Amino acid sequence: MLAVDHLSHRFRNGNEETPVLHDIHFTVSKGEIVSLLGSSGSGKSTLLNLMAGLMKPSKGSILINGHPIEKMSENQLAEFRRTHIGFIFQSYELIPHLTVRENVELPLVFQGIKAKIRKEKAVALLTKVGLGEKTEMFPSQLSGGQQQRVSIARSLITEPAIVFADEPTGNLDTKTEKEIIDLLLELNKTSQITFVIVTHEIEVAKRTRRVIQLRDGYLVEEPLEAGEDE
Numbered sequence: 001m002l003a004v005d006h007l008s009h010r011f012r013n014g015n016e017e018t019p020v021l022h023d024i025h026f027t028v029s030k031g032e033i034v035s036l037l038g039s040s041g042s043g044k045s046t047l048l049n050l051m052a053g054l055m056k057p058s059k060g061s062i063l064i065n066g067h068p069i070e071k072m073s074e075n076q077l078a079e080f081r082r083t084h085i086g087f088i089f090q091s092y093e094l095i096p097h098l099t100v101r102e103n104v105e106l107p108l109v110f111q112g113i114k115a116k117i118r119k120e121k122a123v124a125l126l127t128k129v130g131l132g133e134k135t136e137m138f139p140s141q142l143s144g145g146q147q148q149r150v151s152i153a154r155s156l157i158t159e160p161a162i163v164f165a166d167e168p169t170g171n172l173d174t175k176t177e178k179e180i181i182d183l184l185l186e187l188n189k190t191s192q193i194t195f196v197i198v199t200h201e202i203e204v205a206k207r208t209r210r211v212i213q214l215r216d217g218y219l220v221e222e223p224l225e226a227g228e229d230e
């Protein structure tokens with residue numbers, strides 16, 4: 001499903017180079033839910049953005065369903081992202097002047113799907129994430145946890161092969177955080193959707209069966225319990 005193949009990344013600002021990721025190598029199978037754990041600055045978001053095709057790596061390869069995404073042109077990549085990849089942001093990134101349902105429908109608008117079908121799909125997904133009663137409200141009328149549920153529904157509407165989430169509970173209190181992780185675990189279990197969830201919280205990471213750990217841009221090989229100091 002996902003293969004990260006000897007991936008390295010450095011940022012270049014003028015003459016200055018900042019190495020951020022060093023020879024990262026792992027695979028994620030279809031239907032897995034994996035946490036990507038590391039302290040601030042360890043390179044989690046950089047790795048996630050590379051895997052989601054939002055930028056190109058300095059070295060190495062990222063394969064999604066066998067497609068090396070770093071070799072695609074900008075147009076190919078945009079199309080590939082639209083059809084294969086879902087993304088959940090820490091700050092939800094909902095469009096304020098669209099209703100909850102319209103926000104969820106938006107990725108299908110870009111695919112030219114008919115309004116009736118879009119609406120049916122969006123309402124079904126919103127019901128699944130527990131927001132069946134809120135479809136015609138605006139994001140500002142919802143709590144943070146509810147807004148994140150909307151963004152989860154939006155990430156799933158194109159039936160992506162894999163969903164990447166960057167600190168999806170970073171803006172939420174502990175109780176709401178637990179509910180959102182519960183929802184992701186349930187979606188993974190019932191729908192076999194593959195998830196990669198970035199977090200700096202060991203409590204969140206421990207809830208997924210598998211944890212990939214980064215430290216200073218290097219993959220940590222030892223199991224989570226050993227050597228964990230957060």
Ligand SMILES: Nc1ncnc2c1ncn2[C@@H]1O[C@H](COP(=O)(O)OP(=O)(O)OP(=O)(O)O)[C@@H](O)[C@H]1O
Nearest residue numbers: 011018020038039040041042043044045046047200
């Ligand atoms: N555009 C950029 N140019 C230069 N350096 C960058 C750029 N983006 C990130 N970095 C550096 O790369 C390193 C890793 O950043 P990254 O955002 O991937 O960390 P992170 O693990 O997501 O941290 P956090 O938990 O704080 O979100 C940091 O040292 C950061 O300063």
Ligand SMILES: [Mg+2]
Nearest residue numbers: 044045046166
């Ligand atoms: Mg980050």
